[in-house]
Amino acid sequence: MQPRSQVTRRQFNIAAALSLTAPAMITSGLAGRTAANDRISIGFIGIGIMGRGHLSRFIGYDDFQVVAVSDVVQERLGDAARMVTDKYSTTRKDTFKGVEAYKDYRALLERDDIDAVLIATPDHWHAIPIIQAANAGKDIYCEKPLTHNVVEGRKIVRAVAKNKVIFQTGSQQRSEFGGRFRLAVELVRNGRLGKIHTVRIGVGGPNVRCDLPEEPVPAGTDWDTWLGPAPERPYNQILCPQGVHGHFPAWRKYWEYAGGAVADMGAHHFDIAQWALEMDHSGPVSIEPPAEGAKNGLKLTYANGVEMFHGGPADVTFEGEKGTLYVSRGSIRTDPVSILEQPIGEDDWHAYPSNNHHRNWVDCMKSRQQTICPAEVGHRTATICHLTNIGYRLGRSLQWNPRSEKFVGDNEANGLLWREPRKQWDLI
Numbered sequence: 001m002q003p004r005s006q007v008t009r010r011q012f013n014i015a016a017a018l019s020l021t022a023p024a025m026i027t028s029g030l031a032g033r034t035a036a037n038d039r040i041s042i043g044f045i046g047i048g049i050m051g052r053g054h055l056s057r058f059i060g061y062d063d064f065q066v067v068a069v070s071d072v073v074q075e076r077l078g079d080a081a082r083m084v085t086d087k088y089s090t091t092r093k094d095t096f097k098g099v100e101a102y103k104d105y106r107a108l109l110e111r112d113d114i115d116a117v118l119i120a121t122p123d124h125w126h127a128i129p130i131i132q133a134a135n136a137g138k139d140i141y142c143e144k145p146l147t148h149n150v151v152e153g154r155k156i157v158r159a160v161a162k163n164k165v166i167f168q169t170g171s172q173q174r175s176e177f178g179g180r181f182r183l184a185v186e187l188v189r190n191g192r193l194g195k196i197h198t199v200r201i202g203v204g205g206p207n208v209r210c211d212l213p214e215e216p217v218p219a220g221t222d223w224d225t226w227l228g229p230a231p232e233r234p235y236n237q238i239l240c241p242q243g244v245h246g247h248f249p250a251w252r253k254y255w256e257y258a259g260g261a262v263a264d265m266g267a268h269h270f271d272i273a274q275w276a277l278e279m280d281h282s283g284p285v286s287i288e289p290p291a292e293g294a295k296n297g298l299k300l301t302y303a304n305g306v307e308m309f310h311g312g313p314a315d316v317t318f319e320g321e322k323g324t325l326y327v328s329r330g331s332i333r334t335d336p337v338s339i340l341e342q343p344i345g346e347d348d349w350h351a352y353p354s355n356n357h358h359r360n361w362v363d364c365m366k367s368r369q370q371t372i373c374p375a376e377v378g379h380r381t382a383t384i385c386h387l388t389n390i391g392y393r394l395g396r397s398l399q400w401n402p403r404s405e406k407f408v409g410d411n412e413a414n415g416l417l418w419r420e421p422r423k424q425w426d427l428i
Helices: 009-019 049-058 072-092 105-109 127-135 150-163 177-189 223-229 260-264 265-278 357-367 377-396
Strands: 040-045 065-070 101-102 114-121 140-142 165-170 194-199 287-290 299-300 308-312 316-320 324-328 332-336 399-401
Touching: 040 049, 040 101, 040 105, 049 065, 049 072, 049 105, 049 114, 049 357, 065 105, 072 101, 101 105, 114 127, 127 140, 140 265, 150 377, 165 357, 165 377, 177 265, 177 316, 177 324, 177 332, 194 265, 260 265, 260 377, 265 308, 265 316, 265 377, 287 377, 299 377, 332 399, 377 399
Parallel strands: 040 065, 040 114, 065 101, 114 140, 140 165, 194 308
Antiparallel strands: 194 316, 287 299, 287 399, 299 308, 316 324, 324 332
């Protein structure tokens, strides 16, 4: 597969025009929409429940044209193509020329007319298409958590930087949910809680080994490709549901494919903690698991002494010298309440302006500015999840170097930072 140019002529023209009038950082939703013949062409890789949700939103954006979809399950592929066709045959009947459906996503990446891709595959299938898409010059939105293991993340960061593509990690709490998490970060960063000493992350347990029984592979499902770089094992519908489904499959639970609840929601909540602690380019230096057999209570300690615990009373809890802040998707409160009652002032530190995660990616594609959750940030957040899972798995104290991204003097732990993919999928 030959790499295409890093920025298309259409993208260059948009960026050049915007640079004359736009501020240094484009606020979500403020960039002008493009003409019908100048829409951003996008392909979707992975059309499960998350991919279908993203697709339903993007087919409603005037400045986008969905031109291709890809999945390993034939029914999902057909359903996605139908969604696009039904929408565009009504709203764009004069310009719609059809949507291509691919069982092999690599055929989608080979198309020079596709500017961007959205990847919503299972976690173990993120790194390979991300790196291939970056090498093909496509801008990328990828679901969280960004990676299956730490080494994958650094490979992704390098590929994105090398190819100068615009990347957004799907940790949308930085943009959405009524701005509660953004406000929490601003309160912490502006010292309203005083010096932070403890953070608690309210998410579920670590991943476990997959022990599901064998079931017949449904017709229309490419099971070998679904497994991809993961170890070979028999099909089970708990991992890859038959047809079009309306639930979140439990592949998230198993270490062969994902990071359990620690990574599934942790990729959101640890992300907010990292942001508030100004650790988007770093991480903790030690990991201390709880008593043997416990599935929460693991402690991650940063070089500045801040302790972060897996488990807590809210999605994210910040404890400081002057009070405590509890923030979740549906609420934010402080003790004392006066901390929350004092507004953020003009001279205070303000979070990156974004109130729509998709539109932030779109605006940055046009301006060629950095997104609110680029590859390095997504990688560092995913790394926290991986360190937590490794801590539970080994059940002993670990020392971590966030600069070298290796455990200190621990070959066994370092062996868990990377998984050799099955040979036919050793593509990165």
